[in-house]
Amino acid sequence: MPRRTSGTSISTLADHAKVHFSATYYDGLSSQPYRVTVDVGENGKVHVRGAGIDQQIDKEDVRIAPRLGNVMRSITFRSGAKCETTDNDAVDALSRLHRGNAAGSWVHRLEARWEVAVVAVVLLVALAAASVVWGIPLAAGYIAERFPEELAFQIGAGTLSTLDRTIFEESGLDAEDQERLRAVFANLAVYEPNLPLQLEFRALKAPNAFALPDGTIVVTDELIELADNDEEVLAVLAHEIGHVQHRHSLRMALESTSVALIASVYFGDATQLSTLLAALPAIYAEASYSREHETEADTYALELMSNAGLDPRHFADIMDKLQIEMESIGEEPAALRFLSSHPPTEERIARFR
Numbered sequence: 001m002p003r004r005t006s007g008t009s010i011s012t013l014a015d016h017a018k019v020h021f022s023a024t025y026y027d028g029l030s031s032q033p034y035r036v037t038v039d040v041g042e043n044g045k046v047h048v049r050g051a052g053i054d055q056q057i058d059k060e061d062v063r064i065a066p067r068l069g070n071v072m073r074s075i076t077f078r079s080g081a082k083c084e085t086t087d088n089d090a091v092d093a094l095s096r097l098h099r100g101n102a103a104g105s106w107v108h109r110l111e112a113r114w115e116v117a118v119v120a121v122v123l124l125v126a127l128a129a130a131s132v133v134w135g136i137p138l139a140a141g142y143i144a145e146r147f148p149e150e151l152a153f154q155i156g157a158g159t160l161s162t163l164d165r166t167i168f169e170e171s172g173l174d175a176e177d178q179e180r181l182r183a184v185f186a187n188l189a190v191y192e193p194n195l196p197l198q199l200e201f202r203a204l205k206a207p208n209a210f211a212l213p214d215g216t217i218v219v220t221d222e223l224i225e226l227a228d229n230d231e232e233v234l235a236v237l238a239h240e241i242g243h244v245q246h247r248h249s250l251r252m253a254l255e256s257t258s259v260a261l262i263a264s265v266y267f268g269d270a271t272q273l274s275t276l277l278a279a280l281p282a283i284y285a286e287a288s289y290s291r292e293h294e295t296e297a298d299t300y301a302l303e304l305m306s307n308a309g310l311d312p313r314h315f316a317d318i319m320d321k322l323q324i325e326m327e328s329i330g331e332e333p334a335a336l337r338f339l340s341s342h343p344p345t346e347e348r349i350a351r352f353r
Contacts, residue, residue: 018039018040019038019039019040020037020038020039020040021037021085021087021090021091022035022036022038022085022087023035023037023038023048023085024083024084024085025053025081025082025083026081026082026083026084027080028079028080028082034050034051034052034053035050035051036048036049036050036053036083037049038075038083038085040093040094043059044058044059044062044097045058045059046059046062046075046077046094048083055081057077057078061077062075062076062077063075064091064094064095067088067091067092070088071086072084072086073085073086073087073088073091075091075094159212159214160200160212160216160218163210164202167204168202168203168204169202169203169205170202170203171201171203171221172203172221173201173221173224177224178201180230181224181230182199184234185199185217185234185237187234188234188308189241191304191307192244192245195215195241195245196214196215197215197217197241198215198216198217199217199237200216200217200219201218201219201220201224202218202219202220202221203220203222204221204222205222206220207220207223207226207322207325208220208223209223209236209237209239209240210240211240211241211244211248212249213244213249213250215244217240217241219233219236219237223236226321226325227321228321229314231310231314232314232315232317232321233318234305234308234310234314235305235310235312235314235315235317235318235352236315238301238304238305239297239298239300239301241300241304242296242297242299242300242301246293246297246300248289248293248296248297251293252290252293294348298348298352301315302351312351312352312353313352316349316352316353319348319349319352320349
């Protein structure tokens with residue numbers, strides 16, 4: 001006997017089925033809707049009938065949209081016409097007859113189970129967390145390493161002027177000392193002729209040093225005063241050159257953004273690039289290098305100091321002083337302290353001993 005549900009008639013005779021349902025028909029030439037009935041015979045041919053409409057469409061010319069809940073389903077024809085209906089049971093029967101929508105039925109069955117929905121939400125949250133913990137840093141590192149040199153050095157070109165207006169003060173170091181330190185810094189910079197390195201001096205009320213993406217290295221008066229000799233200052237500068245060489249500042253800036261922004265910057269979206277440039281000063285004021293970045297910069301500094309004939313122990317000595325100095329600073333904003341962005345751990349100091 002035929003079984004009827006919600007206006008649908010599905011009859012089974014041997015291995016054949018007949019499907020009948022109501023739908024809205026669009027001829028593909030205009031937005032005019034037509035009320036029609038759809039009948040499907042044993043051979044799979046679709047018969048559409050309505051006011052002024054009488055069409056038979058071969059099985060091969062029919063495409064059925066997959067089922068998603070109980071939303072409107074579309075059945076499109078090669079001519080460009082289509083039928084729409086909410087009678088999903090009938091369309092499922094048509095799909096089974098055409099043996100062409102197993103994937104859609106599978107999706108619908110999954111969708112209907114709350115356990116699957118819960119698992120999907122958990123997986124989505126896990127994927128989002130993984131993208132933050134591993135995805136963004138990996139993408140940032142990959143893209144930073146492949147940035148054209150000119151673009152990599154242009155990014156952050158205006159960062160120093162912004163930092164001057166926000167956190168830095170004018171250096172009180174006399175011109176003679178600045179000239180002397182720039183001269184000894186040049187002895188290190190000569191080993192990296194392809195990097196646009198330049199040394200700047202600022203006051204910050206705390207010992208610190210910054211490496212900006214454009215090759216500018218800023219050292220504070222407080223760090224120079226803390227050092228017993230120029231070699232200790234050069235040891236810190238060697239470390240900062242390592243950050244420039246490995247593009248750590250650029251990577252840190254990218255890691256503080258989203259995957260979408262990273263991709264946009266990489267593919268040359270000027271709007272998103274401007275967004276990144278505007279955010280750089282805030283990133284430098286609050287972010288810090290990762291342990292991986294510090295290890296890479298330390299390794300670079302060891303090699304550079306060896307090439308330049310500098311005793312690596314000078315780096316360990318200045319780090320010891322920084323550790324003592326940070327304990328005395330107390331409650332100063334941690335984001336502006338050398339200890340925060342370059343933690344002088346025992347492990348790091350031991351490498352240079």
